Amino acid sequence: MxxxxxxxxxxxxxxxxxxxxxxxxxxxxxxxxxxxxxxxxxxxxxxxxxxxxxxxxxxxxxxxxxxxxxxxxxxxxxxxxxxxxxxxxxxxxxxxxxxxxxxxxxxxxxxxxxxxxxxxxxxxxxxxxxxxxxxxxxxxxxxxxxxxxxxxxxxxxxxxxxxxxxxxxxGKKPLIGLAVTVTAGGTREPIDQVRYIGNSSSGRMGIAIATAYRDAGALVRLVACNIELPMPAGIEVVRASSVADLDQAMNNPCEIMVMAAAVSDFQIDKPFEGKLPRGEASTITLVPTKDLIADFAVKNPDTFCLAFALTEDGADVEAISQGKLLSKKVSAVAGNSISSLGSETSEITLVTKLAVLRESGTKIELGRWLVGAISKIMSRA
Incomplete structure (x- = not known):
């Protein structure tokens, strides 16, 4: 160090x-x-x-x-x-x-x-x-x-x-040696060689979680998807852009996987070669992307997997998170609303099979809270 x-x-x-x-x-x-x-x-x-x-x-x-x-x-x-x-x-x-x-x-x-x-x-x-x-x-x-x-x-x-x-x-580093992978930011799926389908995720939440794990002594690997923010020191950073890039970057053994990245649900069936001229605009066919965290959880049953659930403002965050906990077969789901995108603050509903926890604050504060909450959940498992 x-x-x-x-x-x-x-x-x-x-x-x-x-x-x-x-x-x-x-x-x-x-x-x-x-x-x-x-x-x-x-x-x-x-x-x-x-x-x-x-x-x-x-x-x-x-x-x-x-x-x-x-x-x-x-x-x-x-x-x-x-x-x-x-x-x-x-x-x-x-x-x-x-x-x-x-x-x-x-x-x-x-x-x-x-x-x-x-x-x-x-x-x-x-x-x-x-x-x-x-x-x-x-x-x-x-x-x-x-x-x-x-x-x-x-x-x-x-x-x-x-x-x-x-x-x-x-002595205040209880997670020394723990291997943690955190994904952050938003993926981009090409329409042509210039344009893409993307989202407005800043990566702040993922960076905050990665930093909190680093501060607790863990060996952290941050998969950064199209993030322009400065990266924290003491963390291995792997850059990714598309869902395929992210999928490949996640193929690494770890004890905790935090899927904080905003992954595109769709990609272009056949991206155009070169730059699509304005006058030749045509119908774009979308196909679903791979559910990366669900796939990872199935292939790595011994890894604690945390998925994020982004919901509409005013939606039942807990119910949606409970549904994703079952469908994705992950260890926990952190639910938050669209208003948290790009914001310095957020509110998280953490859902597991045994409990539902809620917290709000800055993303730095929530990163520390999530690390502590996950550690307690894992100690009771």
Whole structure:
């Protein structure tokens, strides 16, 4: 795993040396990124020697390489330790005034923050409000330890020991090693070599689910159908366009298959060669496409298969999902309405043989919820 380790300007910055070594000994690749103030407490040479990579935290060096985007995109995981009160305030308010903050804002990776500061600073209402904001956004903020601080004071605010930070970062991944395939986006079936039958699926829901599985430690394979959104780091991405492409890409063993892609129900019987001229428009014959998730479920009975059911607004989502659960012979069906297409938010009705669960929120929130719900269902199976 590629870990971007942010180090901010507090006395506890010296502990980052042990953290780099610990992550490296677990086989992870660590890129240390100290702030300018952090280098007042720990030397660049120390960080470079332990991480095995050079450090350049100048945001205006090699601008043409767009380093903040590269650093953020290359990270599977971001850890900031120690995190000062100033850093918490900047992150909560999206203030990107150095390379570390720019890299974090340019990343879609999961973020772990380990605060360290004086007790009164930690307990200040402003700091606590910033922490609440970060946690509400899904950022993992560790509680500081209590103990001896700088000077003679003691109390909460001490950076936890290396082993505790490792447990906080790595111990919250219950699905380590689980093989998961997620399909996302919408397929396109050619009319001719220019035009196609498609749909307006953005792929956001599938990306959110894939990201949630990645954050839980799973080995994720994302089959992206005509998606223009940026892909999350730490995930194998396979591109597909048509139903046939998607069918082939799904032919890969996995323990969980999430069919979030909007698959075309029809394709052109005989696509036209070249570009069909306007004056030669003729009747187009449609033929049904293969039901990919039903076919996959039959061929892979040991795989947990989640299908999606897109319904008309106002329709009985639960009843339709129950019907597809039986007809497709899958493990679960997530029902949602047409209004969720392209939207940042959605409402999902999750139907299994044993229960019906409902949740609403942003697609990022729903992705995490689905991963947790599926894990509970599988544990009871």
């Amino acid at each position: 590629r870990i971007l380790l942010g180090i901010t300007g507090g006395i506890a910055a010296y502990k980052a040396a042990n953290l780099i070594r610990a992550f490296s000994e677990q086989g992870h690749i660590v890129q240390a990124l100290p702030t300018q103030n952090a280098l007042r407490f720990i030397g660049k040479a120390t960080l470079e020697a332990l991480s095995g990579s050079s450090i350049d935290n100048d945001m205006y060096q090699d601008v043409h390489e767009v380093r903040h985007v590269e650093l953020g995109a290359n990270a599977d995981l971001i850890v900031v330790a120690p995190a000062t009160a100033n850093f918490l305030a900047k992150l909560a308010n999206g203030i990107a005034d150095d390379l570390l903050m720019n890299a974090i804002l340019a990343s879609t990776s999961e973020i772990y923050v380990c605060p360290a500061m004086h007790t009164e600073m930690w307990q200040n209402p402003a700091t606590q409000a910033n922490v609440s904001t970060l946690r509400a956004r899904g950022i993992n903020v560790m509680e500081p330890a209590s103990g001896r601080l700088t000077g003679t004071d003691t109390g909460p605010g001490r950076l936890p020991e290396t082993e505790e930070i490792l447990s906080f970062v790595m």
